[in-house]
Every structure is written in C-alpha cells, then in structure tokens.
Amino acid sequence: MRDAVRQATLAELGEHGYSGLTVESVAIRSGVHKTTVYRRWGSVEGLIADALELAREEPWPMPDTGSLQDDLREIVRLVRSGFADPVAGPISTAFVAAAVQSGDAARSLHDFFTARHEQAAVVVRRAVERGELPPGTDGAEVIRMAVAPIYYRLFVTHEPVTERDAERAADAAAAAARAGVIRVA
Amino acid sequence: MRDAVRQATLAELGEHGYSGLTVESVAIRSGVHKTTVYRRWGSVEGLIADALELAREEPWPMPDTGSLQDDLREIVRLVRSGFADPVAGPISTAFVAAAVQSGDAARSLHDFFTARHEQAAVVVRRAVERGELPPGTDGAEVIRMAVAPIYYRLFVTHEPVTERDAERAADAAAAAARAGVIRVA
DNA sequence: CTCCAATCGCAACTTATGTCGCGTTAAGCT
DNA sequence: AGCTTAACGCGACATAAGTTGCGATTGGAG
Numbered sequence: 001m002r003d004a005v006r007q008a009t010l011a012e013l014g015e016h017g018y019s020g021l022t023v024e025s026v027a028i029r030s031g032v033h034k035t036t037v038y039r040r041w042g043s044v045e046g047l048i049a050d051a052l053e054l055a056r057e058e059p060w061p062m063p064d065t066g067s068l069q070d071d072l073r074e075i076v077r078l079v080r081s082g083f084a085d086p087v088a089g090p091i092s093t094a095f096v097a098a099a100v101q102s103g104d105a106a107r108s109l110h111d112f113f114t115a116r117h118e119q120a121a122v123v124v125r126r127a128v129e130r131g132e133l134p135p136g137t138d139g140a141e142v143i144r145m146a147v148a149p150i151y152y153r154l155f156v157t158h159e160p161v162t163e164r165d166a167e168r169a170a171d172a173a174a175a176a177a178r179a180g181v182i183r184v185a
Numbered sequence: 186m187r188d189a190v191r192q193a194t195l196a197e198l199g200e201h202g203y204s205g206l207t208v209e210s211v212a213i214r215s216g217v218h219k220t221t222v223y224r225r226w227g228s229v230e231g232l233i234a235d236a237l238e239l240a241r242e243e244p245w246p247m248p249d250t251g252s253l254q255d256d257l258r259e260i261v262r263l264v265r266s267g268f269a270d271p272v273a274g275p276i277s278t279a280f281v282a283a284a285v286q287s288g289d290a291a292r293s294l295h296d297f298f299t300a301r302h303e304q305a306a307v308v309v310r311r312a313v314e315r316g317e318l319p320p321g322t323d324g325a326e327v328i329r330m331a332v333a334p335i336y337y338r339l340f341v342t343h344e345p346v347t348e349r350d351a352e353r354a355a356d357a358a359a360a361a362a363r364a365g366v367i368r369v370a
Numbered sequence: 371c372t373c374c375a376a377t378c379g380c381a382a383c384t385t386a387t388g389t390c391g392c393g394t395t396a397a398g399c400t
Numbered sequence: 401a402g403c404t405t406a407a408c409g410c411g412a413c414a415t416a417a418g419t420t421g422c423g424a425t426t427g428g429a430g
Contacts, residue, residue: 096285096341101204106343107343144342145334145357148333148334152329152336155281156340157299157329158294158295172358172361172367173357174366175361175364175366176358176360176361178364179364181357181360
C-alpha cells in the first residue's frame with residue numbers, strides 16, 4: 001500500500017510535474033482513498049518526502065578513470081543527462097521544487113544530497129592518494145563545486161545547460177582542487 | 186495602483202514567505218480588489234514576476250579592490266549576506282521559489298540574473314586587463330562559478346552557508362580562472 | 371473462536387481559491 | 401459638454417483542497 005502510493009506519486013510527478021501533483025490524483029491512481037493519504041502523508045510535501053527515500057536507495061555508478069578531471073566530467077555528465085531525461089528529469093526537478101517549499105521535503109533532499117556527496121567524494125579521495133591533489137582536500141566540497149553550476153543554471157537562473165557548460169564546471173573544480181584552494185576547515 | 190500592489194507583494198513575501206503569499210492578502214493590503222489583481226496579474230506567480238522587475242532596477246555596488254580574488258570574495262559576501270538578511274532574505278528566497286514553479290517568474294528571474302552577471306563580469310574584465318587572467322576568460326561564467334555553490338547549498342541541498350563556504354567558492358572560481366579553464370566557447 | 375485495536379473507506383462538511391456578470395467610474399476624443 | 405471605451409469595484413457563484421465522524425474491515429492476542 002505504501003509502495004502503491006509512492007509509485008503513483010512518481011508517476012504523477014513525471015507526467016504533471018510538482019505543481020500539477022495533487023493528493024487526490026495520487027489517491028485515485030494508487031487506489032487508496034483520499035482521506036487515507038491525507039492521514040498518513042499529510043500533504044503533497046509528505047508524498048514527496050516519502051518518494052525521496054525511495055530515490056535515495058538507488059545506487060549510483062561511480063567512475064574510476066584514473067584521472068580526477070575525467071571522473072568529475074563523468075559525474076557532471078550523469079547529473080546533466082539525468083535532468084535532461086524525459087522521464088527522470090521532471091521527477092528530479094519536482095523534488096527540488098518541493099524542497100524549496102516544504103521543510104519536510106527539504107530535510108529529505110538534504111539527506112539525499114549528503115549521501116550523494118559522500119559517495120562521490122571517493123573520486124577525490126582517490127586523486128589525493130594518487131598524489132594528484134594535496135592532502136586535506138575537501139572531497140564533498142569539490143563535488144559541490146563541480147555540480148553547483150549545473151543546478152544554478154537549472155533552478156536559479158533558468159538558463160539552458162549545455163554539455164560544454166557541465167564539462168567546464170568539472171574542469172574548474174578540478175583546477176581549483178589542484179591549486180589547493182578546496183581544503184577542509 | 187500597480188505600485189501599491191508591488192509594495193504589498195514585497196511586504197507579504199517578507200512576512201510570510203512565498204508559500205504564505207496569497208492573492209487575497211495582497212489585494213487587501215494594497216486596497217485593490219481581489220478580482221482586479223486576478224485580472225491584471227493572473228496569479229501569485231504574476232505578482233512575483235512583476236515585483237522582480239522592481240528588484241532588477243536596484244543597482245548593485247561593484248567592488249574594485251585591484252585583485253580578482255578580493256573582488257569575488259566581496260561579491261559572494263554580498264550574495265550570502267543578502268539571503269541571510271531578515272528582511273531581504275525571505276523576499277529573495279521567494280523569488281527563487283516562485284521561479285521554480287512558474288514559467289513567468291522563471292523568465293523574469295532569468296532576465297534578472299542575466300543583468301547581474303553582466304554587471305559583475307566587470308571585475309573579471311578588469312582582471313584580464315591587469316594581466317591577472319588569460320584573455321578569452323568568460324566573465325559571466327566566472328561569476329556563476331563563484332556564486333553557484335551558495336545557491337546550491339541554499340536551494341538544492343539545503344545546507345547552511347557559512348561565510349567561509351562563500352569565500353572558498355570565490356577563491357575556487359578565481360583559481361580556476363587563473364588556470365585558464367574558464368574561457369568563452 | 372472471539373474480542374480488541376488499529377487502520378481504512380466513505381460521504382458530508384468547511385474553507386480557501388479562482389471566476390463571472392454587471393453596474394460604475396474615470397480617461398480620452400470630438 | 402457629450403460620447404465612447406476600458407478598467408475597476410462588487411457580490412455571487414464554482415471548484416478544488418483539506419477535515420471530520422462514523423461504520424466496516426483486517427490482523428493479531430488471548
């Protein structure tokens with residue numbers, strides 16, 4: 001039952017986006033009564049927060065090319081293409097949109113990205129071990145620097161994001177890391 | 186009349202944020218009838234889009250310290266403190282939140298940031314003229330790199346943004362620019 | 371097998387949000 | 401001044417969102 005609602009939530013998000021997501025449509029699609037959804041999830045934001053836990057569990061393929069720059073390029077490529085994807089894109093976008101509005105969703109998304117940053121920081125740690133980067137480099141922060149311009153364009157300035165834009169952000173993060181600017185406090 | 190509504194919109198945004206902004210409260214506060222607001226602005230997003238034009242007109246003090254790194258640090262400091270400000274913060278936040286939902290607001294915000302980027306790119310151009318950066322460096326892109334991590338934390342990962350985080354982003358952007366990684370296409 | 375508790379389905383109700391038709395006012399034109 | 405047109409105020413209406421009380425179902429404990 002919980003799963004039916006989560007699936008329905010994701011489907012609705014993909015079709016109508018976050019602003020088009022209503023408790024009632026999720027209830028109908030999942031075959032669960034409207035009142036029940038309200039009681040257990042509280043609101044649209046609750047539905048999102050729950051669906052996010054599902055998304056967090058999905059594993060992420062981490063590149064290991066032997067070069068930090070190429071690893072970062074691959075990561076940003078994945079991020080960009082994820083949002084460009086016609087089915088996954090609207091869902092991911094909806095998560096971000098929901099978190100801007102609701103505290104619950106924001107907390108869920110925070111946890112989601114914390115996990116992602118830790119996962120992705122491996123490529124930085126490996127680069128340090130290879131001697132490519134100075135020790136004391138903040139792995140999660142390098143990842144943030146690499147992906148931030150993508151999200152910035154997508155959700156703040158609402159500019160198009162080209163493959164080249166993403167690549168440039170990855171290269172810049174790599175260059176800054178090499179320069180020893182991104183260290184832990 | 187248009188101005189009364191815009192002022193009321195900003196005031197409501199400051200007090201209740203974007204999710205607490207309703208057409209009716211703006212109508213009451215501005216002394217304009219509800220129906221009229223609906224007719225001329227259409228919805229909450231329309232109110233935001235209109236208020237954004239007002240924000241765009243406000244000028245922005247551009248630093249000129251003689252060093253790219255210090256200029257960028259000052260810019261990110263302004264951005265960060267703007268969002269931390271108890272009165273301006275909620276309003277700015279509301280703009281971003283609205284743009285994630287509505288196409289109209291997104292277009293307005295896009296124009297807003299285009300103008301900001303062009304304005305701020307001066308510090309990069311000056312750095313190129315000083316010989317601090319290689320010619321062909323993309324000014325707007327350096328600015329994006331410097332501020333993106335702040336917005337990323339604020340609106341995507343929902344992490345706290347320390348003064349040090351902002352500074353580090355500025356330093357990273359400066360380092361990447363010096364490395365010649367951020368050039369025009 | 372029976373009873374108890376928790377959860378769900380259901381319809382009615384309340385409240386917010388957005389729309390419509392009409393009368394009125396104000397500005398521009400001749 | 402008299403006429404025309406566009407915009408506004410106003411209340412009534414329509415629809416969507418969320419809540420409540422109650423009866424029915426299910427699943428587990430004695």
